[in-house]
Amino acid sequence: MFLNKKFIASLATAAALTGVGFVATTQATPQTFIQEAKADSWINNYIADNNIKPVSITYTEGTFNKWIPYENGVGKPEGVVVHETATPGATAADEVSYFNNNWPTIQTYVHAFVDDTQILNIHSADYGVWGAGPTANAKYIQVELCEVSTTDQFARSVSNDAYYVASKLIQYGLPVEYGKTVVSHDQTSKMYGETNHTDPTGYFAKWNYGMDQFVALVNTYYNQMKSGTNAGGNNTGNNGGVDNGAVGSVLVNNPSSYATPLVAFQNDGSTKKSNRGLANNSGWYTDQQKTYNGHTYYRVSTNEWVMDSYATYTAK
Structure with missing residues (x-):
């Protein structure tokens, strides 16, 4: 094959x-x-x-x-x-x-x-x-x-x-x-x-x-x-509060663990813990920000985000 x-x-x-x-x-x-x-x-x-x-x-x-x-x-x-x-x-x-x-x-x-x-x-x-x-x-x-x-x-x-x-x-x-x-x-x-x-x-x-x-x-x-015309597929889910122009980088660190946690946003707007994390003191490209429960989240993958408590953001 x-x-x-x-x-x-x-x-x-x-x-x-x-x-x-x-x-x-x-x-x-x-x-x-x-x-x-x-x-x-x-x-x-x-x-x-x-x-x-x-x-x-x-x-x-x-x-x-x-x-x-x-x-x-x-x-x-x-x-x-x-x-x-x-x-x-x-x-x-x-x-x-x-x-x-x-x-x-x-x-x-x-x-x-x-x-x-x-x-x-x-x-x-x-x-x-x-x-x-x-x-x-x-x-x-x-x-x-x-x-x-x-x-x-x-x-x-x-x-x-x-x-x-x-x-x-x-x-x-x-x-x-x-x-x-x-x-x-x-x-x-x-x-x-x-x-x-x-x-x-x-x-x-x-x-x-x-x-x-x-x-x-x-x-x-x-x-x-x-x-903004509907081409067909809908792949965005619930994007409430997304800033698509927030291009920059984040330096991540989690003082209480060896890795920085990530979350995924579900269709209802809530978060779900990812089974992966980022290495502490590593930098990542980000292109979107989302506000949820008083925190800003920075997107580092298709649907994986790091919370502001663990991230220092620098605009591009």
């Missing part, structure tokens, strides 16, 4: 990218679509005509235990690499199960898998993974699109995939730039010469689709999310 496709992609990655740490994210709102993409696609038209909406992103922790900073630092990817799995009929859940069980052997892992019904994010996009060769791994978030068998399934799967890409570009303050912030594995193979994969070009071609049309769809969702 996908060994041939993926094994070569990650050779020497462990040596090329090392790092330890935790997670930090960004969620700024930036700029524009620079390269014109071909929006007149029968698949994109099918999505619009049938009012197909992307599903929500499901965040679940995978088994990949490498926390590898990007070349520009933790929480600073430069874009997204679009893959496809080359395993017809396997669902996103199937692929997640396979990768979680086999990544130490196949030496490959990605951030997310997408099919026609699910978007499963299994590793923090604040850190690199092993999917497209050392150079691309150090730069990009990576998402795998599952192969489906009907037109409707394909339309729904690329809708979900484009939504995931758009949401990550917005999260990390990146514009939509075809060939720069949105790239295929085929393109990274040509750019860096470290892999020989051509996905998703061949799979897209089976549906008379192309990366230019896919990027047009990404741009549609990107603009909808930036303007």
